[in-house]
Amino acid sequence: MSNTLDREFKFSRKDFDYISGLIYDQTGIVLAEHKFDMMYARLARRLRQLGLFSVKEYIAYFSSPEGKDELPNLINAMTTNLTRFFREAHHFETLGKESLAASVRDAARLGQKKLRIWSAGCSSGMEPYSIAMTVADSLPDLSAWDALILATDIDTGMLDRAKAGVYAKSDLADAPPSVRKKYTRRAPDNQLVIDQKLKDLIRFKKLNLLHQWPFKGSFDVIFCRNVLIYFDKDTRDKLVARFVEKLKPGGYLFLGHSEALAGEKAGLENVGRSSFRKGGA
Ligand SMILES: C[S@@+](CC[C@H](N)C(=O)[O-])C[C@H]1O[C@@H](n2cnc3c(N)ncnc32)[C@H](O)[C@@H]1O
Numbered sequence: 684m685s686n687t688l689d690r691e692f693k694f695s696r697k698d699f700d701y702i703s704g705l706i707y708d709q710t711g712i713v714l715a716e717h718k719f720d721m722m723y724a725r726l727a728r729r730l731r732q733l734g735l736f737s738v739k740e741y742i743a744y745f746s747s748p749e750g751k752d753e754l755p756n757l758i759n760a761m762t763t764n765l766t767r768f769f770r771e772a773h774h775f776e777t778l779g780k781e782s783l784a785a786s787v788r789d790a791a792r793l794g795q796k797k798l799r800i801w802s803a804g805c806s807s808g809m810e811p812y813s814i815a816m817t818v819a820d821s822l823p824d825l826s827a828w829d830a831l832i833l834a835t836d837i838d839t840g841m842l843d844r845a846k847a848g849v850y851a852k853s854d855l856a857d858a859p860p861s862v863r864k865k866y867t868r869r870a871p872d873n874q875l876v877i878d879q880k881l882k883d884l885i886r887f888k889k890l891n892l893l894h895q896w897p898f899k900g901s902f903d904v905i906f907c908r909n910v911l912i913y914f915d916k917d918t919r920d921k922l923v924a925r926f927v928e929k930l931k932p933g934g935y936l937f938l939g940h941s942e943a944l945a946g947e948k949a950g951l952e953n954v955g956r957s958s959f960r961k962g963g964a
Contacts, residue, residue, distance in 0.1 A: 808845025933964025
């Protein structure tokens with residue numbers, strides 16, 4: 684915690700406790716004491732936009748009728764959205780070589796080419812687009828499939844970026860060059876735009892994972908990576924149990940590396956680093 688006197692805006696421990704309590708109640712994100720400076724930096728940007736002079740003033744604004752629509756802005760400011768194309772690349776290998784290969788076998792057996800994948804906590808879209816690239820590469824007859832990738836996040840700013848599908852070339856540095864070439868086109872300022880065919884595979888939706896999940900049906904694959912890490916153990920365990928319920932028998936769950944323990948305890952088969960499979964197929 685650095686000296687309060689150096690700060691552009693007044694920010695007290697009481698302000699910190701108020702905002703971290705609110706964020707925990709609304710999103711499940713735990714902002715412990717060592718996040719004091721991080722919270723300040725993120726709030727400062729919002730205070731400047733609103734022309735306010737202290738966090739206390741911001742809290743008063745938030746609680747007033749004028750601030751009734753402020754909650755999404757506060758949540759957007761408090762989420763951590765770090766992501767990359769093909770982050771933890773071995774998950775995409777397992778997706779292509781094991782999970783999608785199994786879906787192709789099931790489709791032949793059942794006479795139904797249906798695929799449902801969920802990217803839960805999709806941030807700016809790099810994860811669901813990496814999934815879409817893997818799907819398009821693994822299923823040459825993709826147009827014959829009823830395939831859908833649901834991509835959800837609580838952060839509306841990130842969802843807007845995800846829907847636009849425009850990224851700096853450097854964001855795709857970890858994408859296999861052949862995939863990058865096939866599924867993006869050049870845009871001004873050294874940017875790349877995602878191919879419309881991939882965009883059409885994805886439905887981006889705002890969803891708070893703590894709330895009810897308003898979709899019927901179950902998933903062949905769920906990605907929820909580097910999201911649970913911000914929650915406490917109880918919330919993590921409850922969410923993983925809900926993911927397991929939403930998976931089809933034989934379906935795959937991919938978690939972040941530091942979140943693997945929650946998967947191990949959920950009675951899933953461990954099929955690789957932070958990769959799990961539901962039994963019963
Ligand atoms: C670090 S990013 C992870 C992005 C991507 N899954 C990856 O691994 O690269 C975490 C995302 O979780 C989202 N998030 C945090 N709490 C959430 C909640 N309660 N419901 C839905 N999304 C949430 C954040 O907005 C953020 O975009």
